[in-house]
Amino acid sequence: xxxxxxxxxxxxxxxxxxxxxxxxxxxxxxxxxxxxxxxxxxxxxxxxxxxxxxxxxxxxxxxxxxxxxxxxxxxxxxxxxxxxxxxxxxxxxxxxxxxxxxxxxxxxxxxxxxxxxxxxxxxxxxxxxxxxxxxxxxxxxxxxxxxxxxxxxxxxxxxxxxxxxx
Numbered sequence: 001x002x003x004x005x006x007x008x009x010x011x012x013x014x015x016x017x018x019x020x021x022x023x024x025x026x027x028x029x030x031x032x033x034x035x036x037x038x039x040x041x042x043x044x045x046x047x048x049x050x051x052x053x054x055x056x057x058x059x060x061x062x063x064x065x066x067x068x069x070x071x072x073x074x075x076x077x078x079x080x081x082x083x084x085x086x087x088x089x090x091x092x093x094x095x096x097x098x099x100x101x102x103x104x105x106x107x108x109x110x111x112x113x114x115x116x117x118x119x120x121x122x123x124x125x126x127x128x129x130x131x132x133x134x135x136x137x138x139x140x141x142x143x144x145x146x147x148x149x150x151x152x153x154x155x156x157x158x159x160x161x162x163x164x165x166x
Contacts, residue, residue: 024088030106033156037104040132044094044102056092059107070095072115073122073163079108083152099125099163106156112163119165124148128160 010017038045048054055068057077065078070093079089089107096102103110114122127148129140137160145164 030156034104037131037156037158040135041094041102043135044096048094053095054093056090058090059087067113068093069115070098070101072098073101073165074113074115075101075103076111076113077108078111081109081152083109083150085154096160101161101163103159103161104156105153105159107154109150109152111151112161114163114165116165122163122165124151125162125164127151129157130160131158 007017009015015022045054052070055070057066057068057079059079062077062079064080065076068075068077068091075091075093077091078084079091084107086107090104091106091108091110092104094102112122112124114120124143124145126142126144128142130138131140132138139160
């Protein structure tokens, strides 16, 4: 952890050490955040695994903005815009309810959209940073819709967002 792979480790563990994603060592604090966050969300993740209610994207499989679509809403994820300062973005979106989502996000900009032809505009009701403790969401900083402008994330963050269409 935290150090580049060498040829010996690549041989022992079957790792292609020429993969550009391995050139930069894993940040231990970020790895800790991801492991702790995913573990705290395990029940929700398992319930939605293999369904359209859990989707993720990384820059390795995209070359521009990509849309993740859910039942009534979706998110356009952009990891290549000027505001994003990282090259190792990730966005995992879990639909809790039709208008409420949890996102584990880093290195990208998000824009929500409505899938309702009658209500083509979409915005945030709120965006909360927080964590799960004993299976319960614990809210940290909360921004209401009018406080959210161009949400860009250049560090790992767990969010709960509620959307509305008009």
